[in-house]
Ligand code: SF4
C-alpha cells in the first residue's frame with residue numbers, strides 16, 4: 001500500500017476569511033489528480049474546514065467514484081458530544097453527509113489529557129467498536145495529542161484499538177512538549193499500526209528560516225521542503241500512512257511525485273533534518289500548526305492562529321518594514337475578529353489546543369507588538 005493520504009482539513013477556499021467557502025471545482029481536480037496517481041486514502045472530520053470537509057468529500061469524491069476505489073477515515077469529535085446518546089445520531093449523520101454506508105477507519109478524535117476523560121465518560125471507545133460490530137466501520141482507532149504516559153494508559157485500557165494516529169514530524173520528534181518519538185515508541189511497543197498527521201506541522205516545515213532552507217537546498221535543489229518532511233515520517237518503521245493536508249494542485253503534484261515511488265531517508269539525511277530542526281527552533285516563537293481547534297469556541301472570536309502566524313513571521317525577519325507589513329495584516333484581521341487584547345482569559349482555547357500552547361500568554365505578546373507599537 002502506498003503511504004500518502006489526502007487530509008481533507010486545509011482545502012482551498014474562495015474566501016480566506018471564511019474557510020467554509022470550499023472551492024469545490026479545484027478540490028475535484030485535486031482529488032482526480034490524487035486518484036489518477038494511484039493513491040486513494042482520504043481523512044476527514046466533522047470540524048475540518050469550518051464543518052465543510054465532509055460536505056466537500058461527498059461532492060468531490062464519494063459522489064464521483066465507486067466506493068471500492070477509495071479508503072475513507074472519519075472521526076468522532078468530543079466537542080460535539082454532550083451525552084452518550086448523542087454519539088449514534090452524530091455518527092449516522094456523518095455517514096449521510098459523506099454519502100457512504102461505512103467508513104474504512106473510524107477514530108476517536110484528538111485524545112489527550114483534555115478530551116480522554118469525556119470519551120471514557122460517554123463510553124466512546126465502546127461505541128466505535130459497536131459501530132464496527134454492526135458493519136458501519138471496518139477498523140477502529142484514535143488520534144492522539146497527549147503524553148506518552150496517557151497513550152500507554154489508553155492502549156492498555158482499550159486493546160481492541162487497531163491503530164493510532166500520531167503527530168510526527170522532524171521538528172516535534174524530540175520536542176519536550178510534544179514528545180513525538182516517545183509516543184511513536186509506545187505505539188510500536190503495543191504493535192499498533194501508525195498513521196501520521198501533521199508531517200509538515202501545518203505548513204511550518206515549508207516556511208523555513210533562510211538558513212534552514214539553505215541547508216536542505218544545498219543537498220538537493222530540486223527536492224521540495226515538504227518532501228523532506230513527509231519522507232521523514234514515512235521512513236519510520238511501522239508507519240502505514242502519512243496524511244498531508246493539501247491545499248493546491250501543485251501540492252498534490254509535488255506530494256504524489258515523491259510518494260509514489262517512495263525512497264526512505266538514509267541516516268545522513270535524518271541527521272541533516274536534526275540540524276534543520278535546531279535552526280527552526282531558534283527562529284520560531286509560537287509552535288502553532290494552524291489546526292484551528294482553538295477558534296470554534298472562543299467567545300471573543302479571536303483569530304488566534306492567524307495572529308500567531310503573523311507574529312512568527314514578524315519575529316523570523318525582525319525589521320521595521322516587515323513589522324509594518326505584518327501590522328497591516330493584523331489590522332485587517334482584527335476588523336472582523338476580536339483583538340488579541342480582547343481575550344477574557346476563559347481558557348477554552350487552551351483546552352482545545354493539541355500543541356499545548358499557552359495561548360493566553362502568547363496573545364499578550366501579540367497585543368504588545370501589534371497594538372502598542374508605533375512605527
Ligand atoms: S482565553 Fe481568550 S482566546 Fe482563549 S477562548 Fe477565551 S477569550 Fe478566546
Ligand code: SF4
Nearest residue numbers: 288289291292294353
Ligand atoms: S493555537 Fe493550538 S489549537 Fe489553535 S490553531 Fe494553533 S495549534 Fe491549533
